[in-house]
Amino acid sequence: MRGELTAKGKATRARIVEGAAAVLRERGVGAATLEDVMARTSSSKSQLFHYFPGGKDDLLLAVAQFEADQVLEDQQPYLGRLDSWEAWRLWRDTVVRRYEEQGDECPLGSLFLQVGRATPGARAIVVELLHRWQESLAEGIRAQRDAGRLPADVDVDTRAAALLAGIQGGVSILLSTGQSTHLRAALDQGISDLRRLGGEPALSRR
Amino acid sequence: MRGELTAKGKATRARIVEGAAAVLRERGVGAATLEDVMARTSSSKSQLFHYFPGGKDDLLLAVAQFEADQVLEDQQPYLGRLDSWEAWRLWRDTVVRRYEEQGDECPLGSLFLQVGRATPGARAIVVELLHRWQESLAEGIRAQRDAGRLPADVDVDTRAAALLAGIQGGVSILLSTGQSTHLRAALDQGISDLRRLGGEPALSRR
DNA sequence: AATAGAATGGACTGCACGGTCCACCGGAAG
DNA sequence: CTTCCGGTGGACCGTGCAGTCCATTCTATT
Numbered sequence: 001m002r003g004e005l006t007a008k009g010k011a012t013r014a015r016i017v018e019g020a021a022a023v024l025r026e027r028g029v030g031a032a033t034l035e036d037v038m039a040r041t042s043s044s045k046s047q048l049f050h051y052f053p054g055g056k057d058d059l060l061l062a063v064a065q066f067e068a069d070q071v072l073e074d075q076q077p078y079l080g081r082l083d084s085w086e087a088w089r090l091w092r093d094t095v096v097r098r099y100e101e102q103g104d105e106c107p108l109g110s111l112f113l114q115v116g117r118a119t120p121g122a123r124a125i126v127v128e129l130l131h132r133w134q135e136s137l138a139e140g141i142r143a144q145r146d147a148g149r150l151p152a153d154v155d156v157d158t159r160a161a162a163l164l165a166g167i168q169g170g171v172s173i174l175l176s177t178g179q180s181t182h183l184r185a186a187l188d189q190g191i192s193d194l195r196r197l198g199g200e201p202a203l204s205r206r
Numbered sequence: 207m208r209g210e211l212t213a214k215g216k217a218t219r220a221r222i223v224e225g226a227a228a229v230l231r232e233r234g235v236g237a238a239t240l241e242d243v244m245a246r247t248s249s250s251k252s253q254l255f256h257y258f259p260g261g262k263d264d265l266l267l268a269v270a271q272f273e274a275d276q277v278l279e280d281q282q283p284y285l286g287r288l289d290s291w292e293a294w295r296l297w298r299d300t301v302v303r304r305y306e307e308q309g310d311e312c313p314l315g316s317l318f319l320q321v322g323r324a325t326p327g328a329r330a331i332v333v334e335l336l337h338r339w340q341e342s343l344a345e346g347i348r349a350q351r352d353a354g355r356l357p358a359d360v361d362v363d364t365r366a367a368a369l370l371a372g373i374q375g376g377v378s379i380l381l382s383t384g385q386s387t388h389l390r391a392a393l394d395q396g397i398s399d400l401r402r403l404g405g406e407p408a409l410s411r412r
Numbered sequence: 413a414a415t416a417g418a419a420t421g422g423a424c425t426g427c428a429c430g431g432t433c434c435a436c437c438g439g440a441a442g
Numbered sequence: 443c444t445t446c447c448g449g450t451g452g453a454c455c456g457t458g459c460a461g462t463c464c465a466t467t468c469t470a471t472t
Contacts, residue, residue, distance in 0.1 A: 006439095006448065030236045033429060044451050045431080055431065126382045161391035166368060169375030169392075176332045185367035186375075193399045212418065212469070239459060250421050251461080257419095261461065 013051045016041050021063045025105040029060070061121050067107040068129040072136075074098050079133075082140025083147065085195060091140075092187045099171055100180050134164045141194070150198045163190045219257045222247045227269045231311040235266070267327050273313040274335040278342075280304050285339075288346025289353065291401060297346075298393045305377055306386050340370045347400070356404045369396045 005013065019041035023032050034048055034056060052058035072079065075098070078091035108126070138160040144150045163186075170183025211219065225247030229238050240254055240262060258264035278285065281304070284297035314332070344366040350356045369392075376389025 004448075008439095009449070012449080034431090035429075046433090046450060046452075049431070050449070056429095123382065130379060130383065158391045158395055161388045162372060162395035165375035165379060165388040165392035166372045167375060168378045168388075169371035169373060172374045172378055173336060173371060176329065177336065182367045182371040182374075185364045186371035189364055189368035189399075193395075210418075214469080215419070218419075240461090241459075252420060252422075252463085255461070262459095 009051075012043065012047060016043055016048065016051060016059070017062050017066050019043075020059055021066055021107070024060075024063060025107055028106070034059075057119065061119070061125070064108065064122055064125050068125050071108065071129060072132060079136045079140075082137070083143040085144075085149070088140065088191055092191060095167065095187065096180065096184055099174055099183060104175050104178055106175050130164065134160045137163055144194075144198070150194065154197060159194065163187075166190050215257075218249065218253060222249055222254065222257060222265070223268050223272050225249075226265055227272055227313070230266075230269060231313055234312070240265075263325065267325070267331070270314065270328055270331050274331050277314065277335060278338060285342045285346075288343070289349040291350075291355070294346065294350075294397055298397060301373065301393065302386065302390055305380055305389060310381050310384055312381050336370065340366045343369055350400075350404070356400065360403060365400065369393075372396050 016037065020032075020037045023036045023040050026032075027036060034045065037043075037048065037059070038045060048059065049055065052062065054061075075091065075094055078087055078094055082088055082091060108129075134157075138156050141150065141154065141156045141159055145152065145154050145156070166186030166189075167183065170180070170186040173182040174180050222243065226238075226243045229242045229246050232238075233242060240251065243249075243254065243265070244251060254265065255261065258268065260267075281297065281300055284293055284300055288294055288297060314335075340363075344362050347356065347360065347362045347365055351358065351360050351362070372392030372395075373389065376386070376392040379388040380386050
C-alpha cells in the first residue's frame with residue numbers, strides 16, 4: 001500500500017470506500033460488517049484486506065476521511081465566499097437542505113463517537129474538519145466586518161465557534177429526532193444576531 | 207418483570223443499571239460487553255437476563271433512561287429557576303463544569319446514535335429529554351421577559367431551540383476533540399445575545 | 413415449618429464476524 | 443510467448459459474545 005496501485009487498483013479502492021460509506025450510513029458503524037461491504041461493493045474479503053491491511057479500523061478511517069471531505073465540499077461554493085448577507089443566506093439554505101435530505105443517516109457523527117474515541121487517527125480527522133469549517137465561518141465574518149457590515153470589534157472566533165456548535169447540535173438533534181427545527185433555529189438565530197450586530201434590524205422569521 | 211420485584215430485586219436491578227452506565231461511559235456502546243457489566247456489578251448472566259429479559263438492548267434502554275434523567279438533574283436547581291441573569295450565569299457554569307468533568311466520556315451521545323437509530327424506545331427517550339430541556343430554557347426566557355428584562359416580542363421558542371442546539375453541538379465537539387471552547391462559546395454567545403436583546407450592553411468576555 | 417416463587421450461579425451453546433491463507437487470474441513489460 | 447506481480451476469489455479458522463438452561467439458594471407468606 002505504497003504508491004504501488006495501478007489504475008484498476010485505485011478504482012477498486014475508491015469503489016470500496018464509497019460503498020462502505022453507504023453501508024455505514026445505512027446500518028450504523030456498530031451494525032455494519034465487512035460482509036455487508038463485500039456484498040455492496042462486489043468485492044471479496046481478500047480485496048478488503050489487500051487495500052486496507054489494518055482491517056476494519058483501517059477501512060473505517062478511510063471512510064471517515066472521505067465523508068469529512070464531503071461535508072465541506074457539499075457546502076461549496078457558498079461556504080468559501082461568505083462576503084454578503086445574500087451569500088450567507090444561500091449557504092444556510094444549502095446546509096439545511098443537505099442535512100434534511102440526509103435525514104437520519106449519520107455519515108460522521110457515529111464515526112466520531114464509535115471510532116474516534118479510541119483511535120488518534122479518527123480524532124485528527126474530526127479536529128481537522130471542525131477547524132477548517134470554523135475557519136471558513138470566521139473568514140466570512142471577517143469579510144463582512146471588513147466590508148463595514150459588522151462592527152470592528154466583533155469577536156470573530158467566538159462567533160464562529162458558537163455558530164459551528166449550533167450547527168453541530170442542530171444536526172445531532174436532527175439525527176436523533178428527525179426534526180430539523182433546531183438546525184434551522186440555530187442557523188437563523190445565529191445569522192440574525194450577527195446581522196443585528198451590524199445594525200440591521202430583525203430578520204424575517206417564518 | 208411486572209410489579210413482582212422484591213426489595214432485594216429492585217436493589218440488584220438498580221445496581222446493574224448504574225454499573226452498566228459506568229461501563230458504557232468508559233468503553234463505549236460498541237465495545238462494552240455483558241461480561242464487562244457482570245464483572246463491574248458482581249452479577250451473573252442469569253441476573254442480567256432475569257431483570258432485562260430482552261437482553262442487551264433492554265439493558266441499554268434502561269441505561270439510556272437512567273442517563274437521561276441524570277442529565278437534567280445535574281443542572282438543577284438552576285435550570286428550574288432561570289429568573290435572573292445571575293441564575294443564568296450559575297446555570298451556565300454548572301453545565302460547563304459538568305461536561306468538562308465528564309471529559310470525553312459519552313453518557314448519551316453514543317446511546318443515541320447506536321441504539322437510538324433503530325429502536326423507537328430509545329428515540330422516545332431522547333425526544334422526551336430534549337423536549338423537557340428546551341421547555342426549561344423557554345420557561346427561563348419567559349421569566350426574564352415577564353420581568354421586563356427582555357422585549358415582549360422575543361421569540362421564545364426559537365431562542366430556546368437555538369440555545370439547546372448550541373449546547374448539544376458544544377458537547378458533541380467536546381466529546382470529539384476534548385476541547386470545551388465551543389460549548390463555552392455557544393453558551394456565552396447565546397446568553398449574551400439574549401441580554402443584549404434586553405438592552406444590556408455586551409458582557410464580559412474572557 | 414412448609415411451600416412457592418423470586419434471586420442467583422455458572423456451565424453450555426451457537427454463531428456471526430474479523431482475520432488468515434493459498435491458489436488462480438490478467439495484463440503489461442521485455 | 444514468458445514472466446512477474448498486483449488483483450481477485452473464497453474456503454477456512456478462532457474466538458468473543460449474546461443468549462439459554464437448569465440446579466441451587468434465598469425470602470416472604472401461611
